[in-house]
Amino acid sequence: RKEVEQDPGPFNVPEGATVAFNCTYSNSASQSFFWYRQDCRKEPKLLMSVYSSGNEDGRFTAQLNRASQYISLLIRDSKLSDSATYLCGYSNFGNEKLTFGTGTRLTIIP
Amino acid sequence: NAGVTQTPKFRILKIGQSMTLQCAQDMNHNYMYWYRQDPGMGLKLIYYSVGAGITDKGEVPNGYNVSRSTTEDFPLRLELAAPSQTSVYFCASGPPGGGGEKLFFGSGTQLSVL
Numbered sequence: 738r739k740e741v742e743q744d745p746g747p748f749n750v751p752e753g754a755t756v757a758f759n760c761t762y763s764n765s766a767s768q769s770f771f772w773y774r775q776d777c778r779k780e781p782k783l784l785m786s787v788y789s790s791g792n793e794d795g796r797f798t799a800q801l802n803r804a805s806q807y808i809s810l811l812i813r814d815s816k817l818s819d820s821a822t823y824l825c826g827y828s829n830f831g832n833e834k835l836t837f838g839t840g841t842r843l844t845i846i847p
Numbered sequence: 848n849a850g851v852t853q854t855p856k857f858r859i860l861k862i863g864q865s866m867t868l869q870c871a872q873d874m875n876h877n878y879m880y881w882y883r884q885d886p887g888m889g890l891k892l893i894y895y896s897v898g899a900g901i902t903d904k905g906e907v908p909n910g911y912n913v914s915r916s917t918t919e920d921f922p923l924r925l926e927l928a929a930p931s932q933t934s935v936y937f938c939a940s941g942p943p944g945g946g947g948e949k950l951f952f953g954s955g956t957q958l959s960v961l
Contacts, residue, residue, distance in 0.1 A: 783948065
């Protein structure tokens with residue numbers, strides 16, 4: 738089983754809709770989780786961290802489900818500018834190896 | 848602020864050639880990383896370093912070498928380029944304990960081996 742698994746998509750979603758995707762992880766010792774956004778031919782940039790209590794930033798909500806070993810990202814009222822690839826990842830305390838998923842490609846359609 | 852600087856941005860190599868991808872950061876970060884990203888795929892860790900003089904293998908180290916003689920620089924060396932090394936290479940840096948929350952990426956080097 739891969740350490741981190743994501744549905745690669747593509748997700749084609751109409752503007753204004755709500756979209757959600759998950760990322761499953763296999764290492765139960767994983768401690769720190771995050772979502773990165775990557776635009777076409779650009780470097781990844783941190784979108785948001787994921788905390789056990791959930792994390793909300795404007796239209797974006799990230800959640801962690803330790804029991805089922807997955808994290809999720811919810812985007813409300815999607816904008817054309819949300820079109821990108823979303824990478825999930827994790828790191829472990831005391832181990833600075835950062836592991837990323839393959840990414841989920843999202844396209845917002847006008 | 849320069850952040851993480853990678854050079855070159857593009858390079859075409861012939862099979863068997865060697866080259867060094869340069870990476871420099873000016874944020875005084877201890878941790879530095881090299882990832883490769885194949886088309887439509889995620890980031891795979893090649894090597895990483897937690898400080899000057901310390902390097903460690905990641906998920907896909909074969910065919911690459913690194914050194915970390917200073918805090919600022921973390922070059923990646925390809926000794927005998929192969930077509931399988933065609934990819935986009937990203938260097939990243941972060942402070943100790945920052946994990947994925949404080950990782951800064953360079954703009955990438957697109958490498959083609961023909």
